[in-house]
Amino acid sequence: MRRRRLVGLLVALGAVGGAGAFAFVASSGVHGSAMATADAYLAAWQRSDVTSMEGLVADPPADFADRHLAFSEQFKVNALTLRPGGLRVTGEETAELPFSGTRELTGMGPWAFTGTLRLAVRNGAWKVLWGPETLHPALRDGGVLSLEETEVSGVELVTRSGAALPRDSAAEPYLDRLKERLDETNTGWTIKATAWGAAPRPLVVFQPPPARQVHVTLSRPVQAAAARALDGVPEQAAIVAVKASTGEILAVADRLDAAGAFERLFPPGSTFKVVTAAGLLKAGMTASSPISCPPSHAGIVNSGDQTATTLAGAFAVSCNTTFVQQALDRLGAARLEQAARDWGFDGRNLATGVGGRCGRLQPGADRSVLALNSIGQGTVEASPLCMAALAAAVDSGTWRTPRLVTAKAARSLDETPPAEVTLDQRIVQDLRSMMRQVVSEGTAKDAGLAADVAGKTGTAEVPGGRPHAWFVGYQGDLAFCVFVRNGGSGAKVAVPIAARFLGAL
Structure with missing residues (x-):
């Protein structure tokens, strides 16, 4: 076979001294x-x-x-x-x-x-x-090398300020999904090695520069703080943080399975008392309305010795029987369901840019189910994203769809417009004072939170497993949800995580 010369190849051979060589005489x-x-x-x-x-x-x-x-x-x-x-x-x-x-x-x-x-x-x-x-x-030994053409994303996702996204941020499932939805690709190349009897393995991947940058709403410092706050947490957990005044998602650190912070629904436990309290306030109560905190009511038993004389006090110590009693006597199923819809619990899909679901409450007039629903058990379910939106609504006075991209892009990618609903400001004002009281003298007291943090703890019972731990709240214009699946007590598990997260900002 006729030999052909290879294309011109260059070499840089360093001078090698005679000391390294050896010769025979x-x-x-x-x-x-x-x-x-x-x-x-x-x-x-x-x-x-x-x-x-x-x-x-x-x-x-x-x-x-x-x-x-x-x-x-x-x-x-x-x-x-x-x-x-x-x-x-x-x-x-x-x-x-x-x-x-x-x-x-x-x-x-x-x-x-x-x-x-x-x-x-x-x-x-x-x-x-x-x-x-x-x-x-x-x-x-018979190994084979191959060069394969591959499709790679044609966009580079960067933070709201244009900075690179932090590594190991636990936001990767959402960023990968966004790249897929943007559907812009370039041609890349992968060199693979295949040993005899083994599956191919990539040796090197060549990716061309992305065609354009796309800004997401994530904040690099907030995202990094959220991801690091989950380090060392043995259970599956997530933190979602939202800019309350706009609905922009500033961080999503998700160590649940299958993008669970946006898609999966869990019983929210006592964090749902924000919604029940909103229903009671709409029905005519105020934060200072006198109430009792009985040891048990309608089959619900309080844990520990809890005392409260006002609605705000019962909210602060998370007295289950207060909310069960008031829901049964003042609200009824129809009013609780309406309050849930007012605050996003209607099963709606969320136009985040990468999809997502909010909360839901199954309609029904059964008193035992109503009792459980009023404290975030029963038929009530919510995603961590939905609970961050709930905290943001209290903070800003407007319920907004959380989103990872611009409102225009979210509308296009999810084929539905992001929602904005102005809430009753009297109700919002009372809820703010009640959530501040949770931190100053209630279940989140002495947990290392700053004085300007407001929130609500939740411990959601799960059949056959440990409770889910929740804490939702806000500081300034930053609203957040901390969720630990089967983590135990919201006050003992979720609140310290929130303190680490906020303390790192």
Whole structure:
């Protein structure tokens, strides 16, 4: 077969001193040295002088030149740099020279590799013991290298300020989903190695620069604080933070399964008392309305010794029987269900840009179900995203769809407009004072939260498992939800996580 010269390949061979080489004297009957042969081989390789390379090889295969030509053509090699290491003597007539190299691939970039030249004395001269692994170590023992075209995202997602997103931020499932939805791709390349009897594995991936940047609403410092606040939490957990005045999602650190912070619904426990309290306030009560906190009511039993004389006080200590009694006596199922709808619990899909669901409450007039629903059990379910939106609504006075992109982009990607609903400001004012009291003298007291934090704890019972731990709240214009699946007490588990999160901002 006619041999063709390879495309011009460049090499940078460092000068190697004679100390690394070893030679036999003329009386040994061996011509030259191992180092001299290795140098000559690498120099010929860099010149694409396959004829000279072949002359330095002991028993070269018949297709020696064609293999080199095919390799360069397959991987679009246009330049080569080789760097010899130190010669190792392995026997009286054997040696090895480690070397490193970089192939420049047209349209892709550099491909670094390492290898070893094996040398031995054959017929009185030092020769290279060539094998396919000399071209690349992955070709040893029948291994195969392949170059595959791949599709990669054509966009680069950056934070609201244009900064790079933090690594290991636990927001990756949502960012990957957004890239898929934007449906902009470029062509990339992957070099894969397949060992005999094994599955292919990627060696190197070449990704072209993205066509454009897309700003998401995430804040780099808020996202980083959320992700680090979950470090060390053994259970599945999530933090969602929202800019209350706009609905922009500032952080989503999700260590649940299947993007659970946006999609999965869980019983919210006592955090739902925000909604029940809103219903009671709409029905004519105020934060200072006198109430009782009986040890039990309608089959619901309080845990521990709880006392409260006002609605705000019962909310602060999370007295279950107060809310059960008031829901049964003052609200009824229809009014509680209306309050739930007013505050986002209508099963709606959320136009975040990557989808999501809010909360829901199954309609029904059964008193035992109403009792459970009033304290966030029974048929009540919510996503952590929905509960962050609830806290944001108290903070700003307007219920807004949380979103990860601009409102225009969210409308396009989710095919539904983000919602904004102005709430009754008298109710909102009372809820704010009640949530501040939770932190100042209630279930979130002495947990390391700043004085300007307002919130509500929740411990949601789960059949056959530990309770879910919740804490929702806000500080300034930042509203948040902390959720720990099967974590236990909201006050003991979720609140300290929130304190770490807010303390890092």
